[in-house]
Amino acid sequence: MRVFKFGGASVKDAAAVRNVAEIMKRFPGPDAIVVVSAMGKTTNDLEALADAFYYRKKDTEHIFDKILSYHYGILNALFPGKDHAVYRDIEESFGILEAEIEKEAALPYDQVYDQIVCMGELISSRIVSAYLNEAKVKNRWLDVRDVIRTDSTYREGKVNWELTEKLAREKLGEGITVTQGFLGGTPENYTTTLGREGSDYSAAILAYCTDADDVTIWKDVPGVLNADPKWFDDTRLIEQLSYQDAIELSYYGATVIHPKTLKPLQNKKIPLYVRSFLDPGKMGTVISEQQLQLPIPCFIFKVNQVLISISPKDFSFIVEENLSDIFRLFSQQGIKINTMQNSALSFSVCVENDLRKLPQLIETLRKKFRVLYNDQVELVTIRYYDQATIDRVTAGKNILLEVKSRYTIQMAMKNA
Numbered sequence: 001m002r003v004f005k006f007g008g009a010s011v012k013d014a015a016a017v018r019n020v021a022e023i024m025k026r027f028p029g030p031d032a033i034v035v036v037s038a039m040g041k042t043t044n045d046l047e048a049l050a051d052a053f054y055y056r057k058k059d060t061e062h063i064f065d066k067i068l069s070y071h072y073g074i075l076n077a078l079f080p081g082k083d084h085a086v087y088r089d090i091e092e093s094f095g096i097l098e099a100e101i102e103k104e105a106a107l108p109y110d111q112v113y114d115q116i117v118c119m120g121e122l123i124s125s126r127i128v129s130a131y132l133n134e135a136k137v138k139n140r141w142l143d144v145r146d147v148i149r150t151d152s153t154y155r156e157g158k159v160n161w162e163l164t165e166k167l168a169r170e171k172l173g174e175g176i177t178v179t180q181g182f183l184g185g186t187p188e189n190y191t192t193t194l195g196r197e198g199s200d201y202s203a204a205i206l207a208y209c210t211d212a213d214d215v216t217i218w219k220d221v222p223g224v225l226n227a228d229p230k231w232f233d234d235t236r237l238i239e240q241l242s243y244q245d246a247i248e249l250s251y252y253g254a255t256v257i258h259p260k261t262l263k264p265l266q267n268k269k270i271p272l273y274v275r276s277f278l279d280p281g282k283m284g285t286v287i288s289e290q291q292l293q294l295p296i297p298c299f300i301f302k303v304n305q306v307l308i309s310i311s312p313k314d315f316s317f318i319v320e321e322n323l324s325d326i327f328r329l330f331s332q333q334g335i336k337i338n339t340m341q342n343s344a345l346s347f348s349v350c351v352e353n354d355l356r357k358l359p360q361l362i363e364t365l366r367k368k369f370r371v372l373y374n375d376q377v378e379l380v381t382i383r384y385y386d387q388a389t390i391d392r393v394t395a396g397k398n399i400l401l402e403v404k405s406r407y408t409i410q411m412a413m414k415n416a
């Protein structure tokens, strides 16, 4: 079994969907699972729709129409006859979506969000499956919610591995199956999502549960680069990467692979290929069990960070008990600490500036601690650093915090 994951950019228009068929024809199978994301930026639009619906904003209808016409544009280009059966499926899907946003918003926000946002993957996988069949890549469509079973943690479903493995063995047999990334099903048969950009993780879950030979993630970059081309000009392709390095890089925020993807693959030693759908002849990157490679410095750059410094109000030492209170608060609020450091009197953390969660956290912290913070901070992580690369990225910056270990350095900084 091989698993292929096509992200939003690789199915963003009719030409992209045709390209998916070309890629699949290069891999005659026989057995494959094709995991697809929502088309283009549909998930963002569906998020806006969920928001508009839940908070009773006026633009609900407008956003719905935008999503509808985008998908019909692609459908009409791929199936010009308009009598193809796929039109019925898509009409039905939009009917379900419309019904969701006409309900009373009686459920909690995160649950409502998942019931709405899931439609992106359900629709795109229908279109891709139908088109592949047209293009003689014979496949069947599968509702992944019947296989990937999760608890009821909406927007961050936790996988029930035992049940998922059993269902995957039953339902993912021979031939090519086209299914959705990002989604799971709860015991009460509600939909969960696995966290934004979670389709990579879905591919890994299905690979793990079917003992797949490998997973390929098709992206709009040539593979894993040593830095995000958005921030750095002169990036290099890393052809081979150990699981450990890949896990470290995604932990620190490299966005090329969803952080949860690697563990299930590493556990079963399933190689992960990251390749370009624009240039499918090239090998890209393979992540597998191997010695740490000859290191080249890798950069991870995060903007819009807040550096928070927390100290006891009476200037006493920061002790274990304070730290455990502080960590509990961050974890309860679901705020990820991107780096941290402590001294005798204060504990500093760098986190994403999340306007929905952070003000409340700071207010709670202030009941017990003195809290100072600095926003508009950049956080750079360099794995396999050397002095030259440090100098390069810190030129013209004030370094507010620096955390260094043998292989990795993190610096929170601001323009000087």
Ligand code: ASP
Residues within 6 Å of the ligand: 007, 008, 037, 038, 043, 044, 120, 181, 182, 195, 196, 197, 198, 199, 200
């Ligand atoms: N469509 C989802 C998102 O944009 C999942 C994914 O693309 O991996 O977050």
Ligand code: MG
Residues within 6 Å of the ligand: 007, 008, 009, 037, 197
């Ligand atoms: Mg995506």
